Amino acid sequence: MTDELTPDEEALRDEARATADEPPKPVDGTADLPDEVKDGDLSDEEDDE
């Protein structure tokens, strides 16, 4: 699967690369969030195969 970027998308790439080094802004309400979040158990999908 390959898709060449259109000229407009190339321009958007350049615009994004010009600002991509800026660090993310802090998000409100996150002080108590855990760092470690495990992905869940999808074993139920096996039963249906």
Added chain:
Amino acid sequence: MTVPSRARWQPQGPASRCVIQGHALGWLNCTPTSFAMGIDKSTLGAKRLTGCDVRESTGDVAGGTTLLQCEPFAEKAGVKVDVYVGSKVVPPYWLAVQMQAGRGCVLQGNTSALISTPFRSTGSGVNHAAWVNDVRGGKLGEPAEALVYDPAADGHQASWGKAAQGPAWWPWSRVIRFAHALHPWGDDDPRTLSSMGIDGVYVAVFPDTEPHVHLRYGASRTSPFPDRLRVNVPAVYTHSTPAYGTANRIEPRLHRDDLFVAFQRVTKPDAVWFGSHDGTRWIPKSKVRNIGGTQ
């Protein structure tokens, strides 16, 4: 023209796909499988590892895994990954800009956001992770769509219907709904990022490895892009600008058969010069031979 590099999609299931110390972990392996696809994309296919390779590196055979557990494996594979979790989750706008700049990410979310969509891959809502390879369309900070590699989207037939199959273009708004549906304290705790009004996402952002160029000094892109060259003289300086002179020589010198990957070229009165991707290093055409191609 730029063509985004793309990973090869990998399924996480069935359970027997990853057995470690007697534990069948396939359906508990979405984050390691997503990391494996991220490493594939970020190395331009040079390192095609499996989700089970990543899982084994964590030493964890109990339940699922986290972004932080998988990140060291990527580093060992030479892929620098920035992980944003807990109090360091990032706003969707910032993530969108990173994606539009050519990066990819492993995004955590919950499949409850996919149940009523063509992208459904599970019977019920569960915390999950997927590789997001690239984005297209839209405007800065708000792409129209993202190419998502859901490792559970293997087309399996289930009592609830048929799972999605392989990579798919999701609306960017759906990507963020998936991320906001994450249950940070696990599936048994009803709180989600969205229900708590938190406009951040848990994500591991991979590097921008697309071949790209910052054209300087009136240069144009090489063809092919990039172009691989080798030194054909005993030793040669590269220069900080496309001009001879002792002041802009860069140490150390390159030696015969050393590789120089050229992204741009420019013709000056004294020589044709090939330049690096950011235009900070140049070498005269007469000192290299073309080995051709991008690989």
